Each structure stands twice: as structure tokens, then as C-alpha cells.
Amino acid sequence: xxxxxxxxxxxxxxxxxxxxxxxxxxxxxxxxxxxxxxxxxxxxxxxxxxxxxxxxxxxxxxxxxxxxxxxxxxxxxxxxxxxxxxxxxxxxxxxxxxxxxxxxxxxxxxxxxxxxxxxxxxxxxxxxxxxxxxxxxxxxxxxxxxxxxxxxxxxxxxxxxxxxxxxxxxxxxxxxxxxxxxxxxxxxxxxxxxxxxxxxxxxxxxxxxxxxxxxxxxxxxxxxxx
Amino acid sequence: xxxxxxxxxxxxxxxxxxxxxxxxxxxxxxxxxxxxxxxxxxxxxxxxxxxxxxxxxxxxxxxxxxxxxxxxxxxxxxxxxxxxxxxxxxxxxxxxxxxxxxxxxxxxxxxxxxxxxxxxxxxxxxxxxxxxxxxxxxxxxxxxxxxxxxxxxxxxxxxxxxxxxxxxxxxxxxxxxxxxxxxxxxxxxxxxxxxxxxxxxxxxxxxxxxxxxxxxxxxxxxxxxxxxxxxxxxxxxxxxxxxxxxxxxxxxxxxxxxxxxxxxxxxxxxxxxxxxxxxxxxxxxxxxxxxxxxxxxxxxxxxxxxxxxxxxxxxxxxxxxxxxxxxxxxxxxxxxxxxxxxxxxxxxxxxxxxxxxxxxxxxxxxxxxxxxxxxxxxxxxxxxxxxxxxxxxxxxxxxxxxxxxxxxxxxxxxxxxxxxxxxxxxxxxxxxxxxxxxxxxxxxxxxxxxxxxxxxxxxxxxxxxxxxxxxxxxxxxxxxxxxxxxxxxxx
Numbered sequence: 001x002x003x004x005x006x007x008x009x010x011x012x013x014x015x016x017x018x019x020x021x022x023x024x025x026x027x028x029x030x031x032x033x034x035x036x037x038x039x040x041x042x043x044x045x046x047x048x049x050x051x052x053x054x055x056x057x058x059x060x061x062x063x064x065x066x067x068x069x070x071x072x073x074x075x076x077x078x079x080x081x082x083x084x085x086x087x088x089x090x091x092x093x094x095x096x097x098x099x100x101x102x103x104x105x106x107x108x109x110x111x112x113x114x115x116x117x118x119x120x121x122x123x124x125x126x127x128x129x130x131x132x133x134x135x136x137x138x139x140x141x142x143x144x145x146x147x148x149x150x151x152x153x154x155x156x157x158x159x160x161x162x163x164x165x166x167x168x169x170x171x172x173x174x175x176x177x178x179x180x181x182x183x184x185x186x187x188x189x190x191x192x193x194x195x196x197x198x199x200x201x202x203x204x205x206x207x208x209x210x211x212x213x214x215x216x217x218x219x220x221x222x223x224x225x226x
Numbered sequence: 227x228x229x230x231x232x233x234x235x236x237x238x239x240x241x242x243x244x245x246x247x248x249x250x251x252x253x254x255x256x257x258x259x260x261x262x263x264x265x266x267x268x269x270x271x272x273x274x275x276x277x278x279x280x281x282x283x284x285x286x287x288x289x290x291x292x293x294x295x296x297x298x299x300x301x302x303x304x305x306x307x308x309x310x311x312x313x314x315x316x317x318x319x320x321x322x323x324x325x326x327x328x329x330x331x332x333x334x335x336x337x338x339x340x341x342x343x344x345x346x347x348x349x350x351x352x353x354x355x356x357x358x359x360x361x362x363x364x365x366x367x368x369x370x371x372x373x374x375x376x377x378x379x380x381x382x383x384x385x386x387x388x389x390x391x392x393x394x395x396x397x398x399x400x401x402x403x404x405x406x407x408x409x410x411x412x413x414x415x416x417x418x419x420x421x422x423x424x425x426x427x428x429x430x431x432x433x434x435x436x437x438x439x440x441x442x443x444x445x446x447x448x449x450x451x452x453x454x455x456x457x458x459x460x461x462x463x464x465x466x467x468x469x470x471x472x473x474x475x476x477x478x479x480x481x482x483x484x485x486x487x488x489x490x491x492x493x494x495x496x497x498x499x500x501x502x503x504x505x506x507x508x509x510x511x512x513x514x515x516x517x518x519x520x521x522x523x524x525x526x527x528x529x530x531x532x533x534x535x536x537x538x539x540x541x542x543x544x545x546x547x548x549x550x551x552x553x554x555x556x557x558x559x560x561x562x563x564x565x566x567x568x569x570x571x572x573x574x575x576x577x578x579x580x581x582x583x584x585x586x587x588x589x590x591x592x593x594x595x596x597x598x599x600x601x602x603x604x605x606x607x608x609x610x611x612x613x614x615x616x617x618x619x620x621x622x623x624x625x626x627x628x629x630x631x632x633x634x635x636x637x638x639x640x641x642x643x644x645x646x647x648x649x650x651x652x653x654x655x656x657x658x659x660x661x662x663x664x665x666x667x668x669x670x671x672x673x674x675x676x677x678x679x680x681x682x683x684x685x686x687x688x689x690x691x692x693x694x695x696x697x698x699x700x701x702x703x704x705x706x707x708x709x710x711x712x713x714x715x716x717x
Contacts, residue, residue: 122433135406142399146392158388165395173402177409180402181418184354188398191361195391198368202384209377218381221461
């Protein structure tokens with residue numbers, strides 16, 4: 001517990017990247033245009049890939065290089081590209097989202113970060129400054145993704161929130177444990193890819209059935225229907 | 227060993243094959259044949275485990291013990307009976323113009339794909355693969371829920387996708403935390419293997435493991451349908467095709483609960499406190515009580531029985547949480563009889579909604595006069611699920627009640643009250659549906675009642691006398707989960 005001076009250069013770099021990933025989560029919360037939102041999401045994916053590459057370099061785990069390339073390709077390029085195409089195809093690129101009180105949302109996000117630190121604090125194993133910070137930041141990214149899903153009404157933003165949660169999970173796996181075993185990582189990457197494609201399919205179905213992507217209008221199924 | 231690989235490879239190959247030929251007329255027979263072969267293979271695995279004990283594959287990828295082997299057989303069995311049922315049912319839907327040939331191809335392919343993910347989730351020894359299979363189960367069924375493309379079904383699919391996706395993301399975080407805790411005491415390539423983790427559990431850091439369990443319970447609990455994360459369940463089950471509801475309710479919920487219990491088996495020795503059990507008891511009891519109240523308000527026959535499933539899953543979660551040999555044995559038995567009964571109820575409810583041309587309870591009338599097999603099937607199935615003796619659900623609920631009386635006496639009245647309310651809720655809707663005059667213009671439909679008869683007969687059998695080998699399995703599984711076998715505990 002000697003503060004930042006006790007960390008070596010790579011650990012400091014990883015903490016910097018963690019802060020940047022967290023920052024992109026806040027930018028996503030503030031971003032009301034869908035195209036911008038997808039772009040910030042892509043940047044988060046790129047940061048994640050850079051982190052993975054850095055951890056691979058430091059730890060010498062070769063499979064992390066593959067994982068970094070996979071992340072860059074999936075989270076930084078392919079999924080944002082799919083989402084971007086969907087936004088264009090659905091004609092949503094000029095729309096601004098009127099979301100809930102933005103200041104309140106940002107403050108809520110800040111309190112989620114504090115909460116994450118509060119949760120990560122008591123674990124004995126997390127007693128080093130480095131692991132405590134990374135676990136807390138990744139938990140915060142997960143929760144901020146959840147917050148994004150709650151406050152937004154457009155289906156696309158909800159998907160971005162969902163994928164951003166996955167980014168948080170992935171960050172935790174890479175930084176805290178040097179990645180999961182290869183077979184697990186490949187499986188998760190496959191699931192994420194299929195999920196992204198399926199989201200696109202379901203978008204088109206929603207669009208065809210209610211002629212909008214406002215999830216507020218998905219309200220036919222409830223307990224009080226006559 | 228080969229039987230186990232076959233159990234997994236058959237539905238996988240079936241999914242690929244039916245992806246190619248699923249639009250042909252022969253597809254439903256192919257699907258039945260694949261499911262039948264899968265069931266035969268899983269039965270061979272069961273015989274092997276019965277004779278020679280737990281099975282650990284080379285490379286330790288798969289692990290079959292007394293706990294998951296009977297779930298494996300049960301899953302393959304319900305997969306088979308539902309495939310048999312889906313043949314006349316989906317033919318009716320095609321004739322009614324609700325689905326076309328292309329969607330039938332999707333349906334058949336994803337049906338087998340879903341069975342594959344369930345069997346993989348049950349048989350894997352790797353907690354990462356378990357998560358992947360659970361996510362795969364969601365992915366393969368999203369498009370099945372929205373198969374009819376009505377606004378309601380698309381909405382249900384969206385809710386299902388988002389809620390289960392978010393829930394499973396929590397479970398992945400829990401898995402990462404568990405891996406993080408395990409990586410300190412185990413070699414990296416073993417740190418996600420359940421067998422290795424179970425052996426090393428006492429050495430894991432309790433604080434991290436406790437945190438991991440909370441995330442895992444929320445994550446897999448979403449798929450179990452625990453209140454307050456249950457919102458997707460009635461929607462997805464009422465709007466999708468009935469065979470899909472039957473396998474989702476009969477299998478997916480069980481497998482999700484299986485995942486939770488596996489995690490509890492790791493967490494208990496690591497923590498040395500009953501935290502995991504208490505959390506499960508709380509969530510289970512809440513789900514049970516909320517679901518029985520909602521039973522009264524339902525107007526859709528499939529939603530009604532979906533809430534009944536939440537009720538029963540809550541009861542099982544509660545029983546596993548109570549722990550101890552008696553409650554665990556009761557919960558294991560309840561998992562089996564609930565699956566069998568609920569999938570047969572969904573089969574009859576599906577036919578009933580075809581007879582009436584709607585799923586609205588107030589317009590389904592005079593079933594016994596119209597088609598006695600379906601009317602009686604629904605009546606007997608509901609009687610079984612409500613816990614009437616001599617059906618198996620009565621036995622398992624009775625065991626759970628006794629165990630609760632021993633361990634937590636003041637919770638027993640709540641359980642009894644809930645069971646009473648559930649009974650009233652089911653039968654106030656059921657009576658007008660099965661009895662009474664046949665409405666004008668209502669005629670019988672083509673139905674294959676064989677699965678219902680077989681499943682209800684099995685439930686009856688389990689209620690009258692549990693066969694020795696099955697009791698032995700349950701007892702071994704009880705020993706694995708609670709640490710004490712029922713036969714040796716003096717109860």
C-alpha cells in the first residue's frame with residue numbers, strides 16, 4: 001500500500017487504461033446520438049484490445065495475443081460496424097434520444113463507481129492497490145452498462161449497454177486473472193458474436209411489428225391487460 | 227464414454243442436418259429419430275454410471291456423477307416426448323398459416339441446438355463451458371420465441387434476450403471471480419474445472435467466493451425464473467410455440483437450477499457458513515409466494531402454468547437452500563416430477579388452445595366433452611402439479627415440508643399457505659375449462675397423447691414407489707450435495 005509509486009510501469013499503464021475504459025463508459029452515458037454512441041463503444045473495444053495486448057506482453061501468455069486480436073476484431077470493428085449499419089439502415093442516424101435527466105444519470109454513474117469500490121474493498125485477496133482497482137473498475141463498467149440499458153429507450157442503445165457490460169467482464173478476466181483458458185475465451189467470443197447478429201435480427205423483427213425501435217412501446221405483455 | 231460423446235454429438239449433428247433439410251416434410255420424423263437416439267445414448271451413459279460410478283472423461287472436459295446423470299436422462303427424455311408432441315402440433319400451425327417452411331427449418335434446427343446446449347451444460351466439468359452453454363441456450367431459443375412474428379411474440383423475445391443476457395453477464399462475472407480466487411491455489415488450466423475446484427474449495431478465499439456466489443446466483447437465478455428476475459418467463463412461455471414452452475419450462479429451468487446447486491456445492495466448503503443456503507432460501511421463498519398470488523390473476527392458459535413453474539422452481543431453490551439430506555432428496559425428486567408433469571401439461575394445454583382457437587382461459591370451455599383425452603389430461607396433470615396424492619409431486623412436496631418443519635418450523639405455515647393458494651388459483655381456472663358444455667362449432671384436433679400418458683404414468687409411479695436404482699441415484703446425489711446420504715442419516 002505505498003500508493004502509485006509502488007507500482008511498476010506496466011501496472012501504471014494498465015491502471016491508466018482502466019481509467020480510460022471507465023471514462024468511455026461515462027461518455028456513452030452522456031452521448032445521446034446513436035452513431036456517436038456506437039463510435040464510443042468501438043473505442044472502448046479498442047482500449048480493451050490494447051489492454052489485453054499489454055497484459056499479454058507483460059505476462060508472456062501467448063494465448064492472450066490471440067485474445068487481443070479477437071477483441072480488436074470483434075469488439076473494436078465487427079460489432080460496432082454491424083450496429084452502425086443497423087442504425088443507418090433503420091434511419092436513426094439523425095435522431096437524438098431524449099433520455100432521463102442527464103445530470104442525474106451521470107451522478108448515478110458516479111455513485112455506482114463508489115459502490116463498486118465499496119463491494120471490492122473487503123476481499124482480503126484484493127488487498128493490493130492494483131487488483132482492487134482493476135476489479136472495482138471492471139465491476140463499475142458492468143454496472144454502468146446496466147445503467148445505460150435502464151435509462152435509454154432505443155433498442156440499439158440497450159444493445160450497446162449490454163455489449164459494454166461484456167466489455168467490463170472481459171476486462172476483469174484479462175487484468176485480474178490474465179484471461180480465462182483459451183477454450184472458454186473462444187466460446188465466449190463466439191457467443192458474443194452470435195448475440196450481436198441475433199440482436200440485429202430481432203431489431204428488424206421489432207421494427208416490422210411495431211414500426212419503431214422505442215422499447216417503451218413494447219408494452220403489450222403485462223399482468224393488468226384486460 | 228462413447229455413449230456420452232454420442233449424447234452430445236447426436237443433437238449437434240441433428241441441428242446441422244435439420245438446418246439443411248428442416249423445411250422438408252420428413253424433418254419432424256428426423257427430429258424425432260435424433261431425439262430418440264440421443265435418449266438411448268443418455269440411457270447408456272446412465273447404465274454405465276450406475277454400474278461403475280462417476281465418469282470423468284479424458285482431458286477432464288466432462289464429468290458425470292449421480293447428480294447430473296439423471297438430469298441428463300430426464301433432459302433427453304423430455305426432448306424426445308416433446309419432439310413427438312411437436313409433430314401434430316406444428317403441422318396444425320403450418321396448416322393454420324402461422325409458420326412457413328423456412329421458419330419450420332429454423333424451428334427444427336434450433337430445437338436440436340437447444341437440446342445440445344442443455345446436455346452440454348449438464349455434462350461439462352468446466353464452469354466456463356457451463357456458462358457458454360447456458361448463453362447458447364438463450365441464443366438458440368430467442369428466435370423460437372418470436373417464431374410467429376406477432377408483436378407480442380417479438381416483444382417477448384426481446385425481453386427474454388435482454389433479461390437473460392444481462393442475468394448471464396452477472397453469472398460470467400461470478401465465474402471470473404471464482405477463477406480469480408481459484409487461480410491462487412490451482413494450476414491455471416485446472417482453475418475452472420469443477421472437480422478440481424471442489425477438491426480445493428476449502429483453500430479458496432472466502433470473501434471473493436462469497437462475492438462470486440452472489441453474482442452467480444443472480445445470473446443463473448434469472449434463468450431459473452427467481453423473483454424479482456422472473457419477468458421474461460411468463461412472456462416467453464406464453465408467446466412462443468407450445469413445444470418450445472414445454473422444453474424451456476421442463477428443461478432450461480432445471481439446468482439453470484442445476485448450475486446454481488453446483489455452485490453452492492463449491493461455495494459451502496469454501497465459506498464454512500450457510501450464506502449460500504440462506505440466500506437460496508430467501509429467493510426461493512419469495513418466488514414461491516409471489517408466483518402463487520399471480521396464479522389467480524392470469525387470463526392466458528400458458529401464462530397460468532408459467533407462474534406455476536416459477537412457484538415450483540422457487541420451492542426447489544428453497545429446498546436446496548435448506549440443505550440437509552431430506553430437503554435435498556425432496557428437491558431432487560421434485561425436479562424430476564415437475565419436469566415430467568409440466569411438460570405434459572404444456573402438451574395438453576397446447577392442444578386445448580388449438581381446440582378453442584385461443585389461449586385465453588375464458589374462451590376455453592368444455593374440453594372433456596369435446597375431446598376427453600385432452601380434458602382428462604389437463605385435469606390429471608393439474609391435479610398432479612397441485613400436489614394431489616398419489617402423484618409424485620405430493621411425495622416430494624411432503625418431504626420438503628417435513629424437512630422444513632425440522633429445520634425452520636416457523637417457515638412451514640408460509641409453505642402450506644402458499645400451496646393452498648396455488649391449489650385454489652389453479653383449480654378456479656381449470657374447472658370451467660375442462661367441465662361444462664361443449665361450445666358450438668368446437669371439435670377435436672389431431673393429437674398424440676402418448677407422451678402425456680407416459681409422463682403422467684411415470685409421475686404416478688414415482689408417487690407410489692420410487693424404483694430402487696432411482697432412489698439409489700437420488701441418494702448418491704443427496705450425499706454429494708448435502709454431505710450426508712438420506713439412507714444413512716437415520717431419517
